[in-house]
Amino acid sequence: MFNEAELERRLIAAGIPVSGSAIRDSEDGSSFHVFVEIRRDSRGRQEPSNVQLEVAKEELRAVGVQIDFVLTDAMMRDAEAGLRATLLHSFGTVIRNSFLTRQGREAFVWVVPKRQLTEDELGEVSVKARILLRELGLELAHITPTTGENLPSKTRCLTMLRLLAPVSPGVLAAKLRVAGFVVPSDDWMMRRLDALRKAGQVVRLKSGLYAVTLLTLRGLGTVKGRESPDLSRLLALAKRHG
Incomplete structure (x- = not known):
């Protein structure tokens, strides 16, 4: 093998x-x-x-x-950083952050609002995003506020991480999407993991992969029987190293 x-x-x-x-x-x-x-x-x-x-x-x-x-x-990461800088400069009073994904030349933008955006405000953000993206050879397909979206909670991220660890941010994001959650971009996933790391709930290994800490394992708890997450993790590890 x-x-x-x-x-x-x-x-x-x-x-x-x-x-x-x-x-x-x-x-x-x-x-x-x-x-x-x-x-x-x-x-x-x-x-x-x-x-x-x-x-x-x-x-x-x-x-x-x-x-x-x-x-x-690398261009995609630069595009996401450039878009974030532009939107925060122009709309910093109403937008906290932004993220970007793409499929071919179509760009999908997610904005994290400080409050609920009006239709006019969202329209102005769309115009600004469209202008910048066209300069990068991309077309804005959709812009979506994260408010009300099915974003994975910290607990859900930790639960999935416990099952998959050690795992990369990209694979973790993909697994959460398969589970039905909205993950705006890999950068969003990285920021969520970094916040959890600073809170002492996850650890970043030298390989760049992530795992939960012992404190987090205790905090998440476990259940007995076939539905035990610890049993699921042992089975996953057995398949990975078998």
Whole structure:
């Protein structure tokens, strides 16, 4: 069975730059989440290309290994930071923060309001966001206040983290989305984890992965029987390292 180090060596040899450690899926020991930072060449073409990524996935699938590539983009992080700075400069009295995700050229913006925004205020924020995003080659698809959205609470984040740990912010965010929660962006997840870390509830390992602290484990408690979260975690670890 492939381990994380062997998988990373094989991908790097195929010209795919792995960003951080590969993460074995806790529910399927033969599946991995692999983070790859994509770049653009002088002609705007993606490196590594989608063709390269698909070829690598097929080659690994042939030997019984399933890969889910999680693509990260330095330009995307810059775009999110630039949008946040712009909106806080112009609307700092009504907006606390903003986050950005995208699908292709479509951008989805989430704003954290200090109070409920009026339609006119949200319209003004949309105009400002649209202007900036167009300069970055993106089109605003939707802008949504986080008020009333099904954001995962701190307790829900900790509960999921206890089950998956050690885990990366990206994989944790993906699992929370699958569970039906709204996670505005990976940066939102990072900020939530950083706040929990400062509160002594989670720890960031040298690998960049996160886990809950002993204090948090005690605080979350447990239940006996087959529904025990501790039993679920043991089963997940057994699959991951089996």
